[in-house]
Amino acid sequence: MKSYSNMKVYPKNWETSKKSVLKNWIVRYIFIDPKGVEQEATFKGMNHIKDHALRVQETKRLIEDEIYMLERGYNPKTKEYNDNSGLNLVNPSTLFLTACNICIESKDCVETTRTDMENSMKHITKYATKLGLHMKQIKDITKGDIKQLLLYMKNDKHSNYRINKTKSHLSACFTFFTELDIFQVNFVRGISKLPHESAKKEIIRTQEDWNKFHSIQHMNLNVYMFLYIFLFSGCRFEEMAKVKKEDVELEKSIFWIHLLKGGKHTRAMRAINLNSFKYWKIIYDRAKPGQYLFSHNQLPNDVPVKANSLYDLSAKYLRKAGLKITGYALKYSYLNLVANVYGIATAKELAGHTNEKTTKIYAVDYEMQQVEKNKNIDICI
Known part of the structure; x- marks a missing residue:
């Protein structure tokens, strides 16, 4: 069954009147979607051409293209192709x-x-x-x-x-x-990549900014507890959103996350930092068996929250606190501190990275810190 009507170009005198190029042309037709519902579809793409004969030629070509796609399952409303096989x-x-x-x-x-x-x-x-x-x-x-x-x-x-x-x-x-x-x-x-240098990542460095971060506890304690836990976790929002009560072993100060890299699902162990332990315990004690710990309103719930929701909420409260950073900047800030104090290898292990090159992307001050340390190497010859 044909899924589209005849295509009509407006203005109606588009083929015969040279003055019609002074107007915008548009092609209209009726499209019948897979559910049998008739909808009007339109397209342009020829109005940048000012020569009448060339615009007529281009319009005919566009109509041929549209028909070609429609006959192969193209849906002009979704801009996708319908899969008639169901697979x-x-x-x-x-x-x-x-x-x-x-x-x-x-x-x-x-x-x-x-x-x-x-x-x-x-x-x-x-x-x-x-x-x-x-x-x-x-x-x-x-x-x-x-x-x-x-x-x-x-x-x-x-x-x-x-x-x-x-x-x-x-x-x-x-x-x-x-x-x-x-x-x-x-x-x-x-195909070669184009040269690109990432902008300097904004992170928390000063005590003043850390005080701004801590001020979030007076705005929304649940958000603050989650951000505090996230800060010390070294994880991503996707991983935190899927943590259930059963994934936490408080007596061992560890929790488990589900990784998906290279199409493979793995379960990985992460440390519960001693600084964030008290907040882990509060959330853990609130949760019922089988519940996700960090769901809607940053409280335990049977239904997980989307990672993007955590990302947006984090950014919202960080801005309210006067910090022009994203939620992921907390991960950068923590790994940067860890690398500077304990070394890049420890930061790499904490974040679960497979190589130090990736960790150095997060530890934004690491190379500069190493240069500063090298200045104080005292070897007499």
């Missing part, structure tokens, strides 16, 4: 954007990673459409296509960070396609 499957003939979306949907990752990849897909969709890649089957996508997409982003003044992030997410998709034998190698890895 999310990728084969060499799957359209490029559809294949990427299926990869992201099926990827076993934490919530924030999936959200980040979905944000990148907005850019990928925009520039793939501009380049006509949205009509290419995945098997026909080349390294040059992906490079052109990234160059288009560069020309549109996207930051090197955003372009590199988009490339990284595309590479993750093409690893998936390579594992399906659609490609022999992941050629996206061979």
Whole structure:
């Protein structure tokens, strides 16, 4: 059954009147969604062309493109392709954007990673459409296509960070396609990253700022207890959101978190710092068996809270306290202190990092501290 009506261009004299280029053109049609509901759909994309004959030509091409996509399950309202089989499957003939979306949907990752990849897909969709890649089957996508997409982003003044992030997410998709034998190698890895230097991370360094942090206890004690626990945990919000009462062993001053890295689920032990122990005990004693410790209102509950909610709430109260930092800046602040006092190896173990290079991203003052220490090396020769 045909899922769309005939496409009509407005103004109606678009093909015959040269003066019509002074107006904005628009294509309208009726789209029938998978539930059988009729909805009006529209699109443009030709109005930047001022020559009448060229605009007519481009409009016809856009209509052909729209029909091509509609006949392959494209939904103009969701901007996605309907999977008529009921299964999310990728084969060499799957359209490029559809294949990427299926990869992201099926990827076993934490919530924030999936959200980040979905944000990148907005850019990928925009520039793939501009380049006509949205009509290419995945098997026909080349390294040059992906490079052109990234160059288009560069020309549109996207930051090197955003372009590199988009490339990284595309590479993750093409690893998936390579594992399906659609490609022999992941050629996206061979595309060079653009130079990017991260901005200096704002963290808590002074006693004045630590006093501001402690002032949160007078605003919302539950939030303060959670932030205090999070500060000394070395964990991520995703990991803290999933901690249940059974994951805590107060008598041993340890708790367990669930990690998801590289598509693998693991359970890892973390220390309950002596400074935060009293707050762990308060929350633990409030919780019933099976409850998540840090749920809505930072209280135990049967239903877990989303990591983004913890992130947003943390930022809100840190701003109220006069600190221009995010919740994750607390992790940076703590690991920075640990690295400076106990060394980078201890900070690495505390954070559960696999290499010191990652830990040094958090320990923002570590290299400077090492240089300062090296100035006092006293060797007489």
